[in-house]
Amino acid sequence: MATMEIVGGTQLKGTVRASGAKNALLPILAACVMLDGETNLTNAPYLGDVNIMLRMLSSLGIRAEHLSNDCIHIVNQKKIRHIAPYDLVTAMRASFFVAGPLLAKTGFAKVPMPGGCSIGTRPIDIHLKGFEALGAEINIEHGFVQLKSKEIRGAYYKMPFPSVGATENLMMAACLARGEAVFENVACEPEIVDLANFLNAAGAKIEGAGTPTIRVQGVRSLQGISSYSVIPDRIEVGTFMVAAAITSGDITIENTCFDHVSFLAEKLELMGVTIDHSGDLIFVRSNGTLKAIDLETAPYPGFPTDMQSQMMTLLAVCEGTSKIKESIFENRYMHVPELVRMGADIKLDKQYAFIKGVSKLSGADVRSTDLRASASMVLAGLVAEGRSKVHGLKHLRRGYHNLAEKLIGLGAEIYQ
Ligand code: UD1
Numbered sequence: 155m156a157t158m159e160i161v162g163g164t165q166l167k168g169t170v171r172a173s174g175a176k177n178a179l180l181p182i183l184a185a186c187v188m189l190d191g192e193t194n195l196t197n198a199p200y201l202g203d204v205n206i207m208l209r210m211l212s213s214l215g216i217r218a219e220h221l222s223n224d225c226i227h228i229v230n231q232k233k234i235r236h237i238a239p240y241d242l243v244t245a246m247r248a249s250f251f252v253a254g255p256l257l258a259k260t261g262f263a264k265v266p267m268p269g270g271c272s273i274g275t276r277p278i279d280i281h282l283k284g285f286e287a288l289g290a291e292i293n294i295e296h297g298f299v300q301l302k303s304k305e306i307r308g309a310y311y312k313m314p315f316p317s318v319g320a321t322e323n324l325m326m327a328a329c330l331a332r333g334e335a336v337f338e339n340v341a342c343e344p345e346i347v348d349l350a351n352f353l354n355a356a357g358a359k360i361e362g363a364g365t366p367t368i369r370v371q372g373v374r375s376l377q378g379i380s381s382y383s384v385i386p387d388r389i390e391v392g393t394f395m396v397a398a399a400i401t402s403g404d405i406t407i408e409n410t411c412f413d414h415v416s417f418l419a420e421k422l423e424l425m426g427v428t429i430d431h432s433g434d435l436i437f438v439r440s441n442g443t444l445k446a447i448d449l450e451t452a453p454y455p456g457f458p459t460d461m462q463s464q465m466m467t468l469l470a471v472c473e474g475t476s477k478i479k480e481s482i483f484e485n486r487y488m489h490v491p492e493l494v495r496m497g498a499d500i501k502l503d504k505q506y507a508f509i510k511g512v513s514k515l516s517g518a519d520v521r522s523t524d525l526r527a528s529a530s531m532v533l534a535g536l537v538a539e540g541r542s543k544v545h546g547l548k549h550l551r552r553g554y555h556n557l558a559e560k561l562i563g564l565g566a567e568i569y570q
Contacts, residue, residue, distance in 0.1 A: 156547040158558055160535030161567035162517055166403035168564045172391045172410055173199035173555040174224060174384035177248075178345040181322040182352050182384065183207045184251035186228045187214060188259045188330060189356050191378030195226040197409070198384050202552040206246045213239050214252065230378065238265040240297075246552075247276060251319065253301060254281075254327035257290055263301040267294065276483075280313055280320040287311040288327055288335060308333030308372055316341040316366070316453045322349055329358040331372035338367050343454040344414045348385045355379050388414035389460045390554060391436065393529050395419070396464045397561065398438035399427045400471065400537045405564055407436045417457050421447055421465070425472060446474030446511055451482050463489045463530035470498035471537055472511040479505050488523035489530045495520060496534050496542070514539050522546035525553045532557065536566055 174197035184207065186193055198204070200220050208226070211218040214236070217229040236256050243249040243266040256263035268278060278299070282292055285301055287309040293300040308331050313320060321340040326349070328335035340346070342364050350363030356379055359371035391410045398405040399422055412419070412431040419429045419436075425444040430437040446469060451459040459482040469476040470493055480486050487507060490500050496518050499510040517540035522528030528550040535542035544550075547570075550557060558568045 156570070158532065158535075158544045158547055159569040160532065160542045160544065162536055162538040162540065162542065164401060164536070164565050164567055166398055166401045166405050166536070166561070166564040166566060169406040169408060170394055170560050170564055171408040172386045172394065173197070175345055175348070175387040176201055176203055176553050177389070178348040179204055179384050180207050180248045181251045181326070181345070181349045182382075183211060183218070183226070183228075184255050185326050185349065185353055186211060186216060186218070186230060187234060187252055187255035188326065189230055189376045189378045191230065193228040193230070193378040194381045195228070196224060196381060196383045197386070198224050198226045199555040200224070201555055202548070203246050203248065206242055206249060210238060210242045210249050210252060213242065214256070228378070234260050236260045236262045236264060238263070240266045243268055248319070250278065250281070251323060251326075253299065254285070254323035257285065257301045257303060258306050258327045258330035261303055261305070264298050266298055280315065280317045281323050284311045284313070284320055284324040284337070285327065288324070288331060306331040306372075308335040308370070310336045310338075312338040313340055315339075318343050318346065321346055321368070325350065325360060325363070325368055325370060326353070328370035328372060329353055329360070329376060330374070331370070333372055335370045335372070336367065340366060340368050341453055342366060344385060344388060344411070352379070352382055355382060385414070386410050386434070389458065389526070391415050392418045392461045393464050393533070393554070395422060395429070395436065395438050396468050397533055397536060397564075399425070399440045399444065400468050400533055402440050402442070403564070404439045405437075407438070408434060410434055410436045412436055417455060418461055421449055421457065444468070444472045446472050446476040446509070448477040450479040453482070459483055459486060460526050462486060463527045464533055466490070466500070466507060466509060467493060467530045467533040469509045470500065470512065470534070471515060474511055476509045476511070478507040478509065480507070481505065489527035492520040492523075492531060493534060496538055516540060517542040519543045519545065522549045525549045529554065529557070532561070536561070
């Protein structure tokens with residue numbers, strides 16, 4: 155399994171460019187099942203998860219290829235197949251995003267149940283109740299979810315919890331429905347707004363994305379888009395902000411949207427980090443000891459669960475005791491034993507983590523357990539004394555484009 159060797163102790167300095175958002179790109183690619191003709195996406199990074207979604211589109215009869223310079227070209231001209239392959243859905247839960255578009259476009263979708271993953275059981279009940287509200291007949295047999303409907307129709311559905319994936323799946327399905335669909339208590343993440351902007355550019359009529367109520371007026375068809383640029387990846391941007399803070403660095407991040415990371419900027423400023431922004435640039439500077447803080451993960455605009463493990467690494471080397479409450483996933487502390495092996499002082503109690511700052515971490519062999527946890531291991535390696543070896547980088551490559559190369563560009567000492 156691939157490893158990354160990091161020699162800790164370098165202050166990061168210079169400029170780094172963030173890539174496009176994986177979590178916006180994945181549903182946008184799934185939505186291409188519904189768009190007739192050709193579509194070009196830019197700011198679309200080459201990542202493990204994106205590659206799985208491109209293979210999914212190909213398996214459904216859509217030509218989808220990554221060109222150079224972060225561009226993806228999609229041609230949807232043939233009859234769509236409506237069965238999603240088992241290996242692609244089990245390799246990546248977000249493959250389930252094709253369920254809504256397939257149902258809307260062909261009236262039928264057969265998609266494997268995604269199952270749980272290392273961070274939690276991750277049910278799909280909210281997706282299914284929403285599809286049912288839109289008039290779909292649902293059967294779960296032999297590990298597959300089958301959705302069937304002669305005609306998807308507008309409906310009212312209030313989500314019991316603002317699930318990001320369910321909001322995206324239902325919003326997509328409703329685009330080709332008859333009449334108006336109203337979804338309440340939906341998720342408000344920037345990636346949902348980006349998906350809605352993309353669909354509206356293709357001819358959809360979506361209002362309210364980014365607020366708790368979304369209205370979708372169904373249209374007959376959606377057309378390919380000659381060029382659409384995906385929003386910057388706020389979690390990658392956030393990871394670089396933490397990297398600057400933890401190394402007492404001074405960096406500029408390009409291709410960002412400050413509003414999308416204001417949750418994190420506020421917390422870092424409270425700790426003593428200096429943050430400025432101008433246009434699509436964010437400047438992060440840190441010197442001296444940082445102070446402990448408390449934080450709780452929550453749906454957007456709250457603190458994102460996808461930044462929890464990276465922040466924990468930073469809090470592990472701050473002055474004082476911090477408390478984290480993980481409110482989104484039930485098992486998202488898999489990185490804790492690895493941080494403890496590097497000398498961190500962290501105690502877990504159900505949803506809570508109590509982090510007593512230590513003066514230093516010491517380099518060690520550590521293993522990555524999921525995508526964001528692996529980023530937290532890399533951050534720990536940047537600040538630890540001596541050499542660290544991060545194992546299991548397949549997780550990291552699912553969602554970070556050239557993370558090692560970008561950190562090396564900022565002065566980090568990394569070997570792969
Ligand atoms: C998306 C993101 C992921 C992020 C998460 C929360 C993508 C590709 N992934 O995942 O990086 O960590 O949002 O911000 O965009 N739930 C149910 N029933 C459902 C759906 C969800 O109980 O039908 C629960 C989940 O188990 C979890 C919580 O709701 O505990 C949040 O899940 P959700 O918002 O759906 O996350 P994803 O869309 O899977």
